Amino acid sequence: MKQIKDVIRPQNLTWFLGSRSAAFAVSIDFPDSSALAVEGMLLSGTIWPSNDGDAKGIIFDDQELGKAGALVVSGTVAANMLPEYPDAAAIAALKNIMFLDKAEVL
Numbered sequence: 001m002k003q004i005k006d007v008i009r010p011q012n013l014t015w016f017l018g019s020r021s022a023a024f025a026v027s028i029d030f031p032d033s034s035a036l037a038v039e040g041m042l043l044s045g046t047i048w049p050s051n052d053g054d055a056k057g058i059i060f061d062d063q064e065l066g067k068a069g070a071l072v073v074s075g076t077v078a079a080n081m082l083p084e085y086p087d088a089a090a091i092a093a094l095k096n097i098m099f100l101d102k103a104e105v106l
Helices: 088-093
Strands: 024-029 057-059 068-078 097-100
Touching: none
Parallel strands: 068 097
Antiparallel strands: 024 068, 057 068
16 A cells, blocks of 8 residues: 555545544555445445454545545544444454544534
């Protein structure tokens, strides 16, 4: 994975708590991800490559299958706003991401 040097501060992602932190992302190709796709797209907030102990990050924004994109590997997110609530093993694997429920930050 190639690290992106800039800090990403998204404005319109409901799952990303950008006012509380910044995210570091890596550029990645999303191979063999068709099982995660919805109508040919990998949705923003999807835990990749799987919602378990093999998790590497969270897909930053909607991506077409076969296209490179950004994977959030550090930051604070609202777990209950993701397309699928993170499994305990995924939370443990994503050590640099803090998972909160949106109600905890209101």
